[in-house]
Structures are given as structure tokens and as C-alpha cells.
Amino acid sequence: MKYRSQTAFTHAQADKIGVLISNLGTPEAPTKQALRPYLKQFLSDPRVVEVPKLVWYFVLNGIILNIRPKRSAQAYKTVWTDEGSPLLTHTKHQASGIQKRLSHIYGEDVMVDFAMRYGEPSVSSAIDRLLNKGARKILLLPLYPQYCASTTGSTFDALAQDFVKRRWLPDFQFISHYHEHPEYIQCVADKIRAHWDAHGRADKLIFSYHGIPKRYLLNGDPYHCECHKTTRLIAQVLELDEGSYMTSFQSRFGREEWLKPYTDETLKSLPGKGVKAVQVVCPGFSSDCLETIEEIGEENREYFMEAGGQSYEYIPCLNSDDAHLDMLSSLIQAHLSHWKVGDDYNQREARAKAIGALK
Structure with a gap:
């Protein structure tokens, strides 16, 4: 098995923390063509549909994917905006708002990104971005206040499936719910x-x-x-x-x-x-x-x-309301308190020299 490595990583990089928020997902466009692969990925998840795999394979591919994409596309057209899917837009703004708040506290030591469980940007692509920028620790927050195996559990599955293919694994925290915060x-x-x-x-x-x-x-x-x-x-x-x-x-x-x-x-x-x-x-x-x-x-x-x-x-939902972004940032900050944020420059230099001596 060939394990994945960080393509842009260097050993002299400062150790940083990556914060990844995630949500369910969205098709790339409100069209039948875009809905079919999105629905296939979503409805093929055994966390979402817990029925015998062989039975569900024929139901999904023989019936649902021939009927539902067109119907779903019509519904998506009614909510689509100039920025695209509302869910994608809100999640993007949430990540930006959280980044601004955490930057006031941690400077450049904490990076915030976002992902979708189904569709793009994928969990794996977001992890790639964080690792390549020097993240040595990653905190993942699925934006589902109440834990459910079909949503929160499935998000953990996506992360686990990614990690088993990587050469180097970061320290990791997973916030599974905040329904009573x-x-x-x-x-x-x-x-x-x-x-x-x-x-x-x-x-x-x-x-x-x-x-x-x-x-x-x-x-x-x-x-x-x-x-x-x-x-x-x-x-x-x-x-x-x-x-x-x-x-x-x-x-x-x-x-x-x-x-x-x-x-x-x-x-x-x-x-x-x-x-x-x-x-x-x-x-x-x-x-x-x-x-x-x-x-x-x-x-x-x-x-x-x-x-x-x-x-x-x-x-309406909390979306990118200031109070909501303050709350999410506070939740993340509480979990980051378990980690040392930042890296000592001399330690980075020593590590880089040690690697250079081996070449």
C-alpha cells in the first residue's frame, strides 16, 4: 500500500493547529447531472441507509437514482443563489468568521478550513490543505449540534478513511456534539x-x-x-x-x-x-x-x-450571525486549551538541520 504524504510540507515549517468545520454537503449545481453523483455518494453511505448492501444497491441504482435527481434538482433551483448553494455559502462564511476570531487570540498559529461530507470541498482535500500548511494537530467540528450516527458518525468515518491512507497522522480532536452547550x-x-x-x-x-x-x-x-x-x-x-x-x-x-x-x-x-x-x-x-x-x-x-x-x-438558522460565530469560536477555543499552541523557533531549526544531515 502506498501511503499519502504532504506534497508541500517542509520540516522547517512552524507547527500549527488546523481547525476543520464540516457540514453535510451540496451538489455542484442545481441540475440533474450534478445531483446524480451527489445523491449516489450520500445514499451509498451505510451510516445513512442501514439496509443489506445488496438489496440497497439495486434499489438505489435501479430506482432512486433514475427518479430523484430530477426532482431534487428542481427543488435546489428554488434556493440556489448567485454565490451557489446556501449551505456551502453559509459554511464558507462561518469558517471565515471563526478564523478572524481565533486569529485575534492565536495569530497565525491556528488555521481554519471547511469541508463537506458529501460533494466538494471534501474532507480529504481540506485535510490536505491543512497538513501542507504545517498543521501538526487537527480539530474537527461537524456542525451538527445533536450527535447522530448518520451525520456526526459518518463525518468521523470520512476522517478515519482518509487517515488510514496517510503516512503521517496529526494529533486529533473530534467534537461530537454541542446540543446542550x-x-x-x-x-x-x-x-x-x-x-x-x-x-x-x-x-x-x-x-x-x-x-x-x-x-x-x-x-x-x-x-x-x-x-x-x-x-x-x-x-x-x-x-x-x-x-x-x-x-x-x-x-x-x-x-x-x-x-x-x-x-x-x-x-x-x-x-x-x-x-x-x-x-x-x-x-x-x-x-x-x-x-x-x-x-x-x-x-x-x-x-x-x-x-x-x-x-x-x-x-432562520443561526448561519453567520455574530453570536453564532462567537459561540463556535468559544467551543473550539475550549478544546484548543488542551494543546500547546505555537512552536519554538529553535526546535524547528534543530529539526531542519537534523533532516539536512541525513541527506
């Missing part, structure tokens, strides 16, 4: 309050999270519990009455039972129960994307209004 809870609560200040309160506040099959929960995945804890902590900060809010789960796929209650079915039923005005927030997403903008912002709005609702408002 006080600053994160406060950020979401403040975002909701700001929306209330501008638009008033609705009859009910719905906390909608991405769904997963119920059997994942029964097999030990903590995601369901962490989502409910996030909701509970935010509700406590906002001093909400128990009947004024609820937790639901969106984006189910396939025929098996997923986490309930389902967001779409909930919104269809609420007007018949006298709830005519709702506000929806998605604390499981660090950035607005197709699921929040199109599915929650548009599709579920139609369900609610067609069922007799009178007012439907989506409260």
Missing part, C-alpha cells in the same frame, strides 16, 4: 426572541429536527434524546409554557417508521385543533439549506395554510 442554547433562544420582537408570537412554537428511522433510536442512537434536551433547554431560557411549544421531526424517507411526530403531519393537523398561527425553528441545523428554506419555509407552509392555518413563519 449554554452559549448555543442562548444563541437559539436569542434568535427566537429577536423574531418575536419583530413579528410577535404565534399560537405555537415548533422545534423541527431532521428525522431518522425509529430503529436507529432503538439501537442506541442518542439523537432523539439530544433533540428533546435542546428543545427543553431553549424553552427554559424562553420561559415557555408547556403547551406553547413542541418538538417534531421532518424529512422522512422510505416506508418504515421514523421518529414522531412528523412535522408535515403535525402542521396539517394543527389548524383543526384551533392552532391558527405557528412559528417553526430548526435547531438541528447550523445553516439554512434546502431542507430549511424549501421544505420548512415553503412546502410545510403550504400544508399548514391549506389545512386552515392563518399565519406561518419560519425562523
Whole structure:
């Protein structure tokens, strides 16, 4: 086996720390041609779809990839901007904002980059960039507040698959979740309050999270519990009455039972129960994307209004809000405190001379 090396690395480089933030991913364009390879990579991940590989191979390649790319491309076109995919744009801005904050503390000793689990920029390409710039330690923060094997666990898989092919491995930290981090809870609560200040309160506040099959929960995945804890902590900060809010789960796929209650079915039923005005927030997403903008912002709005609702408002994600970037930087800084930041010049010189003597 031929192991990968850093192509631009020199032994005289200053030892630095690389911070890598990551999110789910995005196609390169809102087209059927771009969606097919993206969906294939995403839906081929055994962390995402836990069914027998042979069965899923025929379902995925024989049915789904012949139908879903065109449908998904149409949805992506509705959210695409001049900068491209909203998720990619927000993640890029988040990395830039975190870099600025950490640079004030650590100078040039800490570098920040970003990656996507599926699509580009890939986790491997981001690791390459950091290592070639002298990173001897890497901290990876998947931007999923609640741990889930399908998202956070899959991100670790991508890193592990990359590392087994490398000659030299850096020291490494992995932040697996931050669903109860006080600053994160406060950020979401403040975002909701700001929306209330501008638009008033609705009859009910719905906390909608991405769904997963119920059997994942029964097999030990903590995601369901962490989502409910996030909701509970935010509700406590906002001093909400128990009947004024609820937790639901969106984006189910396939025929098996997923986490309930389902967001779409909930919104269809609420007007018949006298709830005519709702506000929806998605604390499981660090950035607005197709699921929040199109599915929650548009599709579920139609369900609610067609069922007799009178007012439907989506409260945007934290995105690149200053408070969110402050919170993420603080979270990263707490983990960096375990490492010595920076390198001694004399140690670098001695190492470079020792390498030169061997040539």
C-alpha cells in the first residue's frame, strides 16, 4: 500500500493547529447531472441507509437514482443563489468568521478550513490543505449540534478513511456534539426572541429536527434524546409554557417508521385543533439549506395554510450571525486549551538541520 504524504510540507515549517468545520454537503449545481453523483455518494453511505448492501444497491441504482435527481434538482433551483448553494455559502462564511476570531487570540498559529461530507470541498482535500500548511494537530467540528450516527458518525468515518491512507497522522480532536452547550442554547433562544420582537408570537412554537428511522433510536442512537434536551433547554431560557411549544421531526424517507411526530403531519393537523398561527425553528441545523428554506419555509407552509392555518413563519438558522460565530469560536477555543499552541523557533531549526544531515 502506498501511503499519502504532504506534497508541500517542509520540516522547517512552524507547527500549527488546523481547525476543520464540516457540514453535510451540496451538489455542484442545481441540475440533474450534478445531483446524480451527489445523491449516489450520500445514499451509498451505510451510516445513512442501514439496509443489506445488496438489496440497497439495486434499489438505489435501479430506482432512486433514475427518479430523484430530477426532482431534487428542481427543488435546489428554488434556493440556489448567485454565490451557489446556501449551505456551502453559509459554511464558507462561518469558517471565515471563526478564523478572524481565533486569529485575534492565536495569530497565525491556528488555521481554519471547511469541508463537506458529501460533494466538494471534501474532507480529504481540506485535510490536505491543512497538513501542507504545517498543521501538526487537527480539530474537527461537524456542525451538527445533536450527535447522530448518520451525520456526526459518518463525518468521523470520512476522517478515519482518509487517515488510514496517510503516512503521517496529526494529533486529533473530534467534537461530537454541542446540543446542550449554554452559549448555543442562548444563541437559539436569542434568535427566537429577536423574531418575536419583530413579528410577535404565534399560537405555537415548533422545534423541527431532521428525522431518522425509529430503529436507529432503538439501537442506541442518542439523537432523539439530544433533540428533546435542546428543545427543553431553549424553552427554559424562553420561559415557555408547556403547551406553547413542541418538538417534531421532518424529512422522512422510505416506508418504515421514523421518529414522531412528523412535522408535515403535525402542521396539517394543527389548524383543526384551533392552532391558527405557528412559528417553526430548526435547531438541528447550523445553516439554512434546502431542507430549511424549501421544505420548512415553503412546502410545510403550504400544508399548514391549506389545512386552515392563518399565519406561518419560519425562523432562520443561526448561519453567520455574530453570536453564532462567537459561540463556535468559544467551543473550539475550549478544546484548543488542551494543546500547546505555537512552536519554538529553535526546535524547528534543530529539526531542519537534523533532516539536512541525513541527506
